[in-house]
Amino acid sequence: MPFENLNNVHYDATEKTAVGKALNDLEAALTPKLRNLSPDERKKYGSINEQNKLIVNKALDYHNNQPALSSPDVDWDEFQNDYDSRVFIQSTITRLQSLLDGLDNNKILHDFDNYQAALTDYGFSQYKAGTKTAGFETKVNEMAQFFPRSGTSTPPSDSPTS
Template structure:
């Protein structure tokens, strides 16, 4: 018997509402600062690579520890604001990515549970169609379209239609 109900921790209506309220609050708070970049602008400005981040960090370190060595041609207040924003955004992205990863893992388990239950239901429907019970033949025909019929070896999750 396959594993079933790999994740039976479900979200209450209140939890769902709270999550979406929190996401809405995040969107409202952050959206004023968002800039839409075209594909061309994304390519032009790109993301500084790890080596260049080291240069930025070293310039920041020198500005902090030995400001007399810093160029007067740089707006250091703006540099610090950009640096602080970059660090904040990076931390926020990391935390949000952890949430996204957790949600994706959770969704995978719920998807698997749904799929296994659907296969069980399909098998039951095949059995009932074999007994000539009303309505099951139509159900089998409608569900059979989703199963691979190319003659390839089925995977462990593919169930062939009734013959």
């Protein structure tokens, strides 16, 4: 027997509204500072790797602890602003990614629950079609298109494809 109702925690209208408002507020706060890069620009500017982040961190460490050793050609206020923004953005991305992962996991469970219920409904419809109950033969024939090579007999495996 397949697992059913793996996720029976649902969002009510108030929660959906609150999430929508929070997303609207987040978009309003972030959008003015977001920049679109072309594929060429993304390739050109890229992302500094871990080794290069160590160079940035060491330059900042020297500037903060031994400023006499810092280049006068660097705008250190801008350097610090860039650094602080990068740390803030990375922290925000990490938090958002955690939320995305959780939402994706919840969606997977809801999808699985829906799929299992649909398979149960299809099996019931097959039974009712076999008893010649009006309407079920049409329903089975319409749903059978989603079960390749099985016609109207047995549905595919108990796991959705995506």
